Amino acid sequence: MAEQKKKHKKRRTATRAAASIGPMVKEFIAGTVRAQREGAQKLAYSFIVCHHEEILRAMDVLPIWTENFAGVCGAKRDAERFLQRAESLGFSRSLCTYALCGLGFDHWREELGEMPPDAPWGGQARPDFMISTGQILCDPRAKWYQAAQQYMPDVPIYNIDLPYPLYHPDRDHREELPYYHKYIVEELKGLIAFVEEQTGKKMDYERLWERVRLSDKTWNLIEATYDLRSAIPCPMGTGDAMNTMVPINFMMATQDAYDFFLNLKQELEEKIKKKEGVVENEKYRLLWGGGLPSWFALGDFNYFNSKGAVFPAETTYRMVAPIAEMNIPKTDDPVEHLAWRWLGYWTFWYDKARQRKGGEPDVERLINYIERYKIDGVVMHEAFSCRTWHVGLIWQLHQLAKIYKPIPVLRLGKDGNKTQAWRENPSLVLESDIIDITSYSEVDTRNKIDAFIDTLESVAKSRVD
Amino acid sequence: MKCVMGIDMGSFRVKGVLWCQGSESVTFECPSGGDFEATARRAQKELLLISGRSANEIVGVLSTGYGSKSVMFADETRSDIACQCIGVHALFPSARTVIDVGDLHSKVFSLDENGAPLKFLLSGNCAGGSGRVLQIIAKVMNMKVEEIGEVSLKSKKPVDFSTGCVVFAESEAVSRLAEGVPKEDLLAGIHRALSSQINSLAERLGIEEDVVLVGGGARNPGLVKTLREVMGRDILVPEGPHMTAAYGAALLAGSLYNFKEM
Amino acid sequence: MNGKNSVISSRVEALYRDYGKRAKELKDEGKTLIGYVCSFVPVEMISAAGCIPFRIRGDINEPVTKGDTVLETIVCPFIRSCFDLALKGKYDFLSGIVIPHGCDSMTRSYSTWSYSLDLPYAYFLNIPSVVKPASFEFFAEEIKTYKKTLEAFIGHEITEADISQAIKLHNAYRNKIRTIYDFRKSDPPMVSGVEISKILTVGTSLPVEEANALLDEIIEELKTRSEPPLKTGKRILVDGACVDHAGLVKLIEESGASVVAETTCNGMRDTFPLTDEQEDPFTGLARRYLDKINCPKTYRENRAGSFEGNIADRFGDIGRYAEHFHADGAILYVYKYCDPFGFEVPARKAYYNAIDLPLLWIEDLYSSGTMGQIKTRIQAFLEMIEQ
The missing domain is CATH 3.30.420.40 (ATPase, nucleotide binding domain)
Structure with a gap:
């Protein structure tokens, strides 16, 4: 473990913007610890992608993104001791390792009454309250803080339910949206009431609107920025996007997030003008089509790059969609708007999927990205400890191969004649975990990548267009 | 020269x-x-x-x-x-699916008429679907891994293994041995379990004929036999498949x- | 009475061994069967539609093979087994399937199920993960959508009278199960855990009227039973997720103990709560499924304000059952990769400690291959509580 830590060097990013993220994350983790000491602001354990940042920011609550902290422990290759502690408390190692890491850390901090020794980046501050969310997205998010209460019984929880209708090919989801919307509005209003009670402040709805407008503007800017990555050569890959996911997911509804993407957009435009790509000799354009990354092995993206492969797009952590295409009903109430945006985001690909035989939203998104970003192959990662993002991936690749074959080839028939045929994009599924490094083998992973590059090469050679 | x-x-x-x-x-x-x-x-x-x-x-x-x-x-x-594609294609130009049963992983891949690799899949990180499980079982039985295939062929009533997990297969084998289940039945069972897992992997990839089996596992006559049975098709095995x-x-x-x- | 003419040892046993046997016959007779997993699917609606709800079961003796070609191995082993069997054609008599938002393993595999099986009817039922007034309102609406899709499938309306009738029938089923449980209260119990496991499993594979008739016969048989099926031993409560086979209970009872209660998904967690027959049926169903089924998936606000108070609220029903059935010890049986139960293990352990009930926590796969290892642990646990 010690050796692994020592060997771990700073990873090279393609963009300056991505390189600036590390210190930023460090600062806001340190900032929460500072804030807790100073006591001026309330701190809330929070989960990303709940469309509640606007509410928290408008009420001056400082979110502590517990998934982020676990990811930081993973990236620093220092999660193992917290995972082991969680295991010793009776949590199975097969559960979400973000949550295990967080629970192990919390238990340790509460036991000591101070940060555990050498806590990564100064450690995670004790919250004033916790905001859970079951959604229909992630069981651990509904259980994590509840489990943490065993070690912090005085810290209250508010659990927001944020469901969305699942896709059915033969039914229009719009018929169900009204009762979903009504429920989500009530849930978000419940959150506001809870935060009002915790902070002793009243919500200023004008301020909330400002925050909502700011994030809408940022969503659109992110879309425009990421679309630039379709350029050839590609100016920014998924390796960088695993850094730039920070302002998307941890800083939404702040001016800093907006400014960050303004800068990034400008940087990408300059790169495109200079034809400056992530790799010098771009051979393969890949889509990171599913799965959270192994935070301790982001260097694998650089390894792909060393083989001439670049990732112009990823579905992971790109938790925004063009607002204008969502047809959000006009409303005077920012909470209603947030609820519509939530539903708009999760059902974004439904109509498009329905138009294709055998279509399904997740697969439709892959197809859309493959075309938009001129993709040659799809890579996914199956993290053993997380069902939320990693169940259904094999099926998605199956379905993709079945309904979408974009590569023209000649095939030798039994009669000896060659006929035109179509082949699917090659795909690769890596296996490891988000932060549990014991599940990772660098040799194995890189052998797999090598083999995948060899397939990409032979598929490219057999193309006849 | x-x-x-x-x-x-x-x-x-x-x-x-x-x-x-x-x-x-x-x-x-x-x-x-x-x-x-x-x-x-x-x-x-x-x-x-x-x-x-x-x-x-x-x-x-x-x-x-x-x-x-x-x-x-x-x-x-x-x-x-x-390399496998080139090697197999030179020996069997008709090969379209290759199954490589190695120590750490089983791999399946498809190749085109020129011997170029098109797609591939590996068995999971745990050693369940690889040759490792045979080595572990051989150890449990106090036999050489080279012998177990031959012995398994004698079985008339292969034992059903209900889990693909190596750890549990090991303990399952230990308890079955203690129950007095004949060695050959146990071995035939484990070969069958492994074959099922390899077959699942191949089905996930998509099987096209001819199918060629290579790797150390292909030297095991028990595995070749059960794999043919489980897959329900002929499988070509080169000389010196490893x-x-x-x-x-x-x-x-x-x-x-x-x-x-x- | 335990001999040849026994309902339990002949009919129940046959239906248990050849699971789906009766369903196949019914399908051949022209009936429509709709499969489901988890306790959260309001089966009343399927019965009200004139269809037969059929609980999809796994098989611990059948290795997962075909399922692995499309579904990740990190899915809960129980759901993996169910899916594998479905894909292998074991449930080909089904015309539809309902999967609820029970856990990520179900939710995230819904597309995989619905596309791979390609049945004429498929529905994903959304279940709130919290219990608040707004959640009941939402859930009642969701049940109405579920009803609407069933109506579109069967081609005619489901009336409120149909639903009320189905609610009565399913409540009757649950009451009969309770009556059977009463035979466990004596020491030794007059019905074994293995028998109950099989009855519970078989009961959800039949049309509710048939199941009720079968339970009546079982109750009659138990009333006249003179000899307890087991010797006096330690009385065990089994807590955990879905245990739809007798394998685990058999291990426990073969080790000299009796299983007297099971707070599992197909046990008391599902079979004890009733639907209020006085209420409007949608509200009644919403209340029963959302509030009365005490599943870790559902978040309940910590009203007590303390950890001890919170676990007493969350798990109090377990303690009451343990007391009611005079349990001497409990086995918390949790599947690997099960996030909802997995994250509750320390809290549940604390609860068992608080009520002073000895506990053995087992994490397992869904496979008979692991039973050997578990047996050793169970025996050691029983020896410990004997002392």
């Missing part, structure tokens, strides 16, 4: 092929041991010794396999899938170094 060398540095055994212009190729294999780098050098030395060639006749060395990057004297490194990647590596080295004739 010009010679090329292909080294397949597997996690269990190293396989080497030395091929010199105008003569038959020679082969060498031995356990990989802990030190891949030293084992690779040993293979190189032995190949030269067997063939009576000198080091300066070698114009190119291509390494492949799990530890390919530990072969410090290699000029080129390629993935084992690329050597095909090394052979492909040598062939690839030959083409990289303008080597015309064998």
Whole structure:
């Protein structure tokens, strides 16, 4: 473990913007610890992608993104001791390792009454309250803080339910949206009431609107920025996007997030003008089509790059969609708007999927990205400890191969004649975990990548267009 | 005389092929041991010794396999899938699906009529679907892994293994042995379980005929038999099925170094 | 009475061994069967539609093979087994399937199920993960959508009278199960855990009227039973997720103990709560499924304000059952990769400690291959509580 830590060097990013993220994350983790000491602001354990940042920011609550902290422990290759502690408390190692890491850390901090020794980046501050969310997205998010209460019984929880209708090919989801919307509005209003009670402040709805407008503007800017990555050569890959996911997911509804993407957009435009790509000799354009990354092995993206492969797009952590295409009903109430945006985001690909035989939203998104970003192959990662993002991936690749074959080839028939045929994009599924490094083998992973590059090469050679 | 060398540095055994212009190729294999780098050098030395060639006749060395990057004297490194495809295609031009049962993983891949790899899948990180499970069971039975296939063929009533997990397969085997289940039935059961897992992997990839079985696992007659049964189709097995990647590596080295004739 | 003419040892046993046997016959008779997993699917609606709800079961003796070609191995082993069997054609008599938002393993595999099986009817039922007034309102609406899709499938309306009738029938089923449970209260119990496991499993594979008739016969048989099926031993409560086979209970009872209660998904967690027959049926169903089924998936606000108070609220029903059935010890049986139960293990352990009930926590796969290892642990646990 010690050796692994020592060997771990700073990873090279393609963009300056991505390189600036590390210190930023460090600062806001340190900032929460500072804030807790100073006591001026309330701190809330929070989960990303709940469309509640606007509410928290408008009420001056400082979110502590517990998934982020676990990811930081993973990236620093220092999660193992917290995972082991969680295991010793009776949590199975097969559960979400973000949550295990967080629970192990919390238990340790509460036991000591101070940060555990050498806590990564100064450690995670004790919250004033916790905001859970079951959604229909992630069981651990509904259980994590509840489990943490065993070690912090005085810290209250508010659990927001944020469901969305699942896709059915033969039914229009719009018929169900009204009762979903009504429920989500009530849930978000419940959150506001809870935060009002915790902070002793009243919500200023004008301020909330400002925050909502700011994030809408940022969503659109992110879309425009990421679309630039379709350029050839590609100016920014998924390796960088695993850094730039920070302002998307941890800083939404702040001016800093907006400014960050303004800068990034400008940087990408300059790169495109200079034809400056992530790799010098771009051979393969890949889509990171599913799965959270192994935070301790982001260097694998650089390894792909060393083989001439670049990732112009990823579905992971790109938790925004063009607002204008969502047809959000006009409303005077920012909470209603947030609820519509939530539903708009999760059902974004439904109509498009329905138009294709055998279509399904997740697969439709892959197809859309493959075309938009001129993709040659799809890579996914199956993290053993997380069902939320990693169940259904094999099926998605199956379905993709079945309904979408974009590569023209000649095939030798039994009669000896060659006929035109179509082949699917090659795909690769890596296996490891988000932060549990014991599940990772660098040799194995890189052998797999090598083999995948060899397939990409032979598929490219057999193309006849 | 010009010679090329292909080294397949597997996690269990190293396989080497030395091929010199105008003569038959020679082969060498031995356990990989802990030190891949030293084992690779040993293979190189032995190949030269067997063939009576000198080091300066070698114009190119291509390494492949799990530890390919530990072969410090290699000029080129390629993935084992690329090398297997070349090796298998040279032996069976009709091959479209290759199943490679190795120590750490089972791999399935499909190749086109030119022997180019199109897609591949590996068994999971846990050793359940790989040759490792046979080694573990052999150990439990106090037998050599080379013997168990033959013994399993005698079974008339294979035991059903309900889990693919190696850890549990091991304890399941221990308790069945204690119950007095005959060795051959237990072995036939484990071969069947492994075959089912390999078949699932192949079905996930999509099977096209002809199907060729290679890798150390293909030397096991029990596995070949059960795999044929489980897959319900014929499976071609080359002679020296564990050597095909090394052979492909040598062939690839030959083409990289303008080597015309064998 | 335990001999040849026994309902339990002949009919129940046959239906248990050849699971789906009766369903196949019904399908051949022209009936429509709709499969489901988890306790959260309001089966009343399927019965009200004139269809037969059929609980999809796994098989611990059948290795997962075909399922692995499309579904990740990190899915809960129980769901993996169910899916594998479905894909292998074991449930080909089904015309539809309902999967609820029970856990990520179900939710995230819904597309995989619905596309791979390609049945004429498939529905994903959304279940709130919290219990608040707004959640009941939402859930009642969701049940109405579920009803609408069933109506579109069967081609006619489901009336409120149909639903009320189905609610009565399913309540009757649950009451009969309770009556059977009463035979466990004596020491030794007059019905074994293995028998109950099989009855519970078989009960959800039949049309509710048939199941009720079968339970009546079982109750009659138990009333006249003179000899207890087991010797006096320690009385065990089994807590955990879905245990739809007798394998685990058999291990426990073969080790000299009796299983007297099971707070599992197909046990008391599902079979004890009733639907209020006085209420409007949608509200009644919403209340029963969302509030009365005490599943870790559903978050309940910590009203007590303390950890001890919170676990007493969350798990109090377990303690009451343990007391009611005079349990001497409990086995918390949790599947690997099960996030909802997995994250509750320390809290549940604390609860068992608080009520002073000895506990053995087992994490397992869904496979008979692991039973050997578990047996050793169970025996050691029983020896410990004997002392």
